[in-house]
Amino acid sequence: MITAPLPPEALARYPGLERLGRTTTRLHPRPGAVTPADSHVGGPLRWPADEPWPTCDVPYMVHEEVPIPADLATRMRTAERGRTRANVLTDDELDLHREIAALVGPGFSGWGSRNDGPLFGHRYVPRPHPVPNPMVALAQLRAADIPDLPRPGGADLLQVLWCPFEHSEAPWGPTVRLRWRREAELTDLLAEPPRGEVGTDRYVPRPCRLHPEQVVEYPYPDELPDDLRRLVDEDDDEDDEEADEEAEEEAEEEAADYVATFMAPGWKVGGYANWSLTDPRPTPCPRCAGPTTLTLVVDSWERGAARWQPPPSDGDPDEATGVVVGRHGALRVFACLSCPDVPFLLDQQ
Incomplete structure (x- = not known):
């Protein structure tokens, strides 16, 4: 066992x-x-020799810098000095922001300088792959090893591949492909997959063995029944009534305590989705609009709070895979297990 048991008093706080x-x-x-x-994660796949390897033809995003004219930079610094409150932009600054955004053009993402040098505007623009880009093997999951792996149509193997570039398709990041298979049908295998171009090293996983562990987790607070959700809110409200700033900071920590206690971090299959960044979003099937199932979480971090931390002998697993999603977030795969072709959608937190 890697995960410490849930303390009995934790469940006692939330009857039901x-x-x-x-x-x-x-x-x-x-x-x-x-x-x-x-x-x-990141190892060779049992891929049929007669089946084409997936490729990506979705344009990828390229970062570009656009010089900001010196006079515009000077006007910006002058406008900044006109602030009456340090963190509140003046009307002149707001107008200049719009002027810079128009100058930089579509894909504008901000501006800045290096070491107090000239100002540059930043933008991301789409660029097509010269040829369809072979995808990278992200993970291979066997139902024999992973008890919570869905088995649509009797499949007992899931293979996950992605294109290691940033793409503008929602969510921002790699394009993803899933292959559901029956292991018994895989005999004549591909010896060596094609290699493609890599745009972002953090999307190329290091080969990792898995050590599956089945645990129990509980819904995100906003997805709880009303009576239980009120209990979580009451915990927060009690702390919010404290008058001093220190108590307010403690209240913010309390707000995350439920998630830290009841929801597993890291790479996982099945369970509940953590919506801490965005609050719950709808995840309908892109084909039938019916419900989907959280199938896989690809996380930038393995270490969680308290009981979720690995034992000291297990080392530091946070950078085990080398995969970093978004701003050190997680990519979640929601699959429709009712449609024959198992369509899916992605969400990034």
Whole structure:
């Protein structure tokens, strides 16, 4: 066991929460040699020799810098000196912001300078791949190893691939492909997959062995029934009534305590989605508009708070895979298990 048990007093704070428990399989990726026969991150796939390797033809995003004229930079610095409050922009600054955005053009993402040098505007623009780009193997998951892996149509193997570039398709990041298979049907295998171009090194995973562990987790607070949600809100309200700033900071920490206690961090299969950054979003099937199931979480971090931390002997797993999603966030795959072709959608937190 890697995860410490849930303290009994934690559930006692929320009567009725226990019935909402759902299993999830924490994958616990750790660097190590893997083979096509294993469940793994970043290793070789059991890919049929007669099946084309997936490629990406979606334009990828390229960062460009646009010089900002010296007179415009001077006007900006003059406008900044006209502030009456340090963090409140003047009307002149707002007008200049719009002028800079128009100058930089579509894809504008801000501006800045290096070491107090000239100002540059930043933008991201789409660029087509010269040829369809072969995707990178992200993960291979066997139902025999991972009890919470769905088995649509009797499949017992999931292969996940992505294109290691930034793309503007929602969410911003790699394009993703899933392949659901039956292991018994895989005999004549591809010896060596094609290699493509890499735009972002943090989208190329290190080979990692998995150490699956099934645990129980509970819904995000906003997805709780009203009576339980009120209990969580009351915990926050009690702390918010404190008068001094220190108590208010403690209240903010309390607001995250439920998630830190009841929701598993890191790479996992199944379970509940953590909506701490955006609040819950709808995740309808892109084909039938029906419900989808959280199938896989690709996380930039493995270490969580308190009980979710690995034992000291397990080392520091946070950079085990080398994968960083967004701003050190997580990519979640929601799959429709009712449609025959298992369509899916992505969400990034």
